Amino acid sequence: MSLQEKIENLETDLHVMGTLVLEALVDGVRALEDKDVNRAIATIEKDDEIDNAYLKIDQDWIELMATEQLVATDLRLSTSILQASLHLERLGDLAVYLGKTTQEIFDSPVPETVHSTVVEMGDLVIDMASSAMESLKNRDKDLALVTAAKDNQVNRLYNTMLEEAPKIAGNEDLFKGLIRLVTCIRTLERGGDHAVDICELTHFLVSGKFKEF
Template identity: 35%
Template sequence: MAIDEALGAIEAQLQEEGQRVLAAVHGAVRALERRDGELAGEVIAFDDEIDRLFLGIESSIQSTLALQNPVARDLRLLLAILHINLLLERSADGAVTVAKLSQLVAGVEPDPALVEVLVEMGERAEEMLRVALDSFARRDLAGAESLVELDELIDRANRRFVERLVDVMVDPELREWGLRMVVAARTIERIGDRAVDIGEQIAYLLTAQFREFEDASHPAAPT
């Protein structure tokens, strides 16, 4: 197989994995919103398929490196895919964490305002992953860079989450639930951060220079 064909096949595998991860994040957020234990269970079980795709991509990259002679441009693509593959797999793990948390609190009457913010964060994280995958497929640097602004929206929602959490934790019956939702919020926020990391890999692929985007996770260095 020519290297262009091999790279195309690996990219197709990566996009398939990406679509599965999007579905997992979507399902986890819906399960949390609806207190749907069955849907949460499906997200958890589905993770095995994502792991299979993750390992398959790693194997394909190793085979291509061993059997082909990639030039600098092709090598950058393989390295970018290697990193993005891991970031997607970790995002899927985050979806599993949210799904498991939703199962643990399924019997608790939640605070609607806090759940609303969590759902907003989850939907934005899903959108960010979608933009990242589309930007990679289209080699769209501007799209990749737009992830910083989208991440700021998650950070703003997270600040509203913290403000509401202060009131929720006053209720002793909601304290344990609230603590679990803190973990859910942090997990969702990390999914957004990983989408930004994917954007950085796209920029590296297109410019041959790695740089961290400036966002809440990667602030500008002091001058």
């Protein structure tokens, strides 16, 4: 296999993994929204496939480094692929967390505002992750920048909920659901950061320069 083919295969594997992760995130957010335990289980089970995709990219990247002397665009692309795969793996873990939360709260009452905010944040993170991967695929620096800016909305919702949570904390019926959802909110906030990091990789790949979005 030529060097070009090896790198192309690595990039294809990354985008296949990206699709798996996005599917898992959609399943995780919808399961939580609908308190759908079956969908939550399906989300959790998908993670093995995601982990295997990650391990394959990791292994192929090591082999590429061992056998080829990569420079310039080839070097930046392969490094970006490896880093992006790690962010995707973490986003997959986020989907698992949403699934597990669903399993824990499906038969409990939950504070409605927090519940709907978790879902709103989840949809934002799905949108960001999807656009971030698209920007990487199309070498689209502008899309990366626009996508990263959406993290402000995620952070705003996160901060709103931190203020909201103590007001409900006194309600014993809702307490269990509240705790679970608040940790979810924290995890989703990190999910937005992973999408931003993928956007930064797009910028690095295209321009050769590191830039913190």
